[in-house]
Amino acid sequence: MATKKENIPVAVEVKDKIAALSVLSRKELISRAKKMAKEFRVVSDKKFNLKNYSTVGNPDFSKEDKPVAQQALQQGVQLLAEMQDKLYAQNKWALLVIFQAMDAAGKDGAIKHVMSGINPQGCEVTSFKSPTSEEINHDYLWRCMKRLPERGRIGIFNRSYYEEVLVVRVHEGILKSQKLPEKLVTENIWDDRLNDIRNFESYLANNGIMVVKIFLHVSKKEQKKRFLERIDKADKNWKFSNADVTERKYWKQYQTAYEELIKHTATETSPWYVVPADYKPYARVVVASAIINALDTMKLAYPIVNPEQLAELQRLKLDLLAEK
Ligand code: ATP
Numbered sequence: 001m002a003t004k005k006e007n008i009p010v011a012v013e014v015k016d017k018i019a020a021l022s023v024l025s026r027k028e029l030i031s032r033a034k035k036m037a038k039e040f041r042v043v044s045d046k047k048f049n050l051k052n053y054s055t056v057g058n059p060d061f062s063k064e065d066k067p068v069a070q071q072a073l074q075q076g077v078q079l080l081a082e083m084q085d086k087l088y089a090q091n092k093w094a095l096l097v098i099f100q101a102m103d104a105a106g107k108d109g110a111i112k113h114v115m116s117g118i119n120p121q122g123c124e125v126t127s128f129k130s131p132t133s134e135e136i137n138h139d140y141l142w143r144c145m146k147r148l149p150e151r152g153r154i155g156i157f158n159r160s161y162y163e164e165v166l167v168v169r170v171h172e173g174i175l176k177s178q179k180l181p182e183k184l185v186t187e188n189i190w191d192d193r194l195n196d197i198r199n200f201e202s203y204l205a206n207n208g209i210m211v212v213k214i215f216l217h218v219s220k221k222e223q224k225k226r227f228l229e230r231i232d233k234a235d236k237n238w239k240f241s242n243a244d245v246t247e248r249k250y251w252k253q254y255q256t257a258y259e260e261l262i263k264h265t266a267t268e269t270s271p272w273y274v275v276p277a278d279y280k281p282y283a284r285v286v287v288a289s290a291i292i293n294a295l296d297t298m299k300l301a302y303p304i305v306n307p308e309q310l311a312e313l314q315r316l317k318l319d320l321l322a323e324k
């Protein structure tokens with residue numbers, strides 16, 4: 001067991017790290033976020049292999065350093081709030097953030113924490129479940145198209161059209177229930193879908209809708225731990241679904257499907273971020289960094305008021321002040 005004496009330097013180190021973070025300027029925070037985002041970004045990699053990506057991440061944000069990760073996240077959240085305000089005011093760009101992951105990888109928690117400072121008026125979260133009978137009567141992008149963010153807004157997809165090359169690929173029975181003309185169901189269907197998705201995202205980019213894709217990369221061991229917690233803790237029971245344990249049996253097939261889709265759809269304009277997700281506080285800092293990086297490339301600024309408009313504002317001010 002660690003003695004009290006041994007614990008002191010750790011605490012001091014954490015305090016020092018927090019102090020070092022808290023003096024960073026806005027510019028330094030952005031460049032820190034960009035550096036972190038770059039570390040986990042995949043833009044094009046024909047040999048992409050998940051085995052080369054850690055599920056743990058940087059030891060700088062180890063469990064002992066939880067307060068450091070929390071401080072870094074808090075700063076990221078503040079920055080995001082400020083950037084979103086400008087995005088909304090400027091009303092030109094839109095941002096779509098897609099979350100994909102194995103069960104219990106922490107999508108919900110990441111969305112909740114990273115977006116905690118965001119103005120709800122400028123943001124919409126959509127969770128995509130198994131399609132309804134109305135949805136299945138349409139092409140698979142239909143339900144997602146309806147939820148794309150307007151200009152000035154952030155759209156969050158909790159799962160997305162990528163399920164069409166994940167769960168549908170792993171369980172071909174689902175494909176059979178999709179009512180597609182038989183002629184179109186060939187062995188090329190997955191490549192066709194991946195190409196269509198890539199082209200769709202390129203179309204969005206050409207329209208000023210930036211797409212950022214987050215894959216929360218959790219290990220099988222950590223997933224098991226989280227499932228057991230969901231069973232053992234009363235306040236987490238509601239999160240547990242028997243189907244999650246069934247899907248776990250297809251772990252390898254899912255990992256292969258993820259590799260394929262990242263290989264085909266990671267591009268300069270719509271990158272994937274392979275985020276180490278075994279330690280949640282760290283994963284959230286990386287997610288915030290990826291979003292900050294995307295917003296920063298938009299060169300956001302409040303619309304400039306021209307001299308005539310300024311003069312008009314002054315005139316209106318005088319009118320208001322003159323009111324009895
Ligand atoms: P958690 O991580 O907390 O379990 P979740 O995103 O898995 O959250 P659930 O309600 O448990 O939410 O599951 C939604 C289910 O819907 C997933 O199993 C997913 O694979 C499935 N789904 C989503 N899109 C499709 C689709 N197009 N076709 C078939 N199934 C889909």
Ligand code: MG
Binds near residue numbers: 103104241244
């Ligand atoms: Mg689930």
